[in-house]
Amino acid sequence: MLNNLKSAIFPFLIFMPSIFAFNDAAENWQLGFQDPATPIMEGIINLHHDLMYFICVIFIFVSWMLLRTLWHFENTQNTVPSSLTHGTLIEIIWTVTPACILLIIAIPSFSLLYAMDEIISPAITIKTLGHQWYWSYEYSDYLNEEGESIAYDSYMIPEEDLNFGQLRLLEVDNRMVVPVNTHIRVIVSAADVLHSWAIPSLGIKCDAVPGRLNQTSIFLKREGVYYGQCSEICGINHGFMPIVIEAVKLPNYISWISNKLNE
């Protein structure tokens, strides 16, 4: 919607949309990543780009070798076959070189992996439960006068009830609201079958397993609305239990929390 408007007014902006607007939901025919909102997603994208360099070099080299072999050893060009069976030097080279490439790749890969696992003294803990077929969220850090915490369900808005500008199959009735620039711990579980809580812009894909608590962390760098979907086949309405995260400034989050507590 925003992108349509933008490209209608400034056609040149199509080539640099990330400067002007962030796409935090999937777009038609999208090939690349969604714009990152957390340091983890930035790390994932950087690692992807780093690996792409190696992949391109390897692809070109292997293709070149294959084509050269097909050309030079084709039976009309090479009527007398070689009797060579092995060569120690070349075998050492073609074993050690890929091993070294793997070692070089392992360094940034492991540092990212451990960074994703790290949960830095979270200020907020939110529990999310997967159900057939909706998500529910619990904010147990806060209690009202009756001693109740915040818990609510988040259902997809059906197509016929969508308002103008809302995303089909992605919008929900009750979004998960979180503050920006805050370390948040998310506890993920399920009430019935396997689900998976996944938000591409946040670099999160966490399995929701019944009877088990999985843990992940979020540190949002910018405000926005981030769309995700259940990513584990969980039954007939698997495609109809999206996730929407609304990242707001801390004062707005606090007022949202106090409103929720007084409901």
Ligand code: CUA
């Ligand atoms: Cu829940 Cu798929």
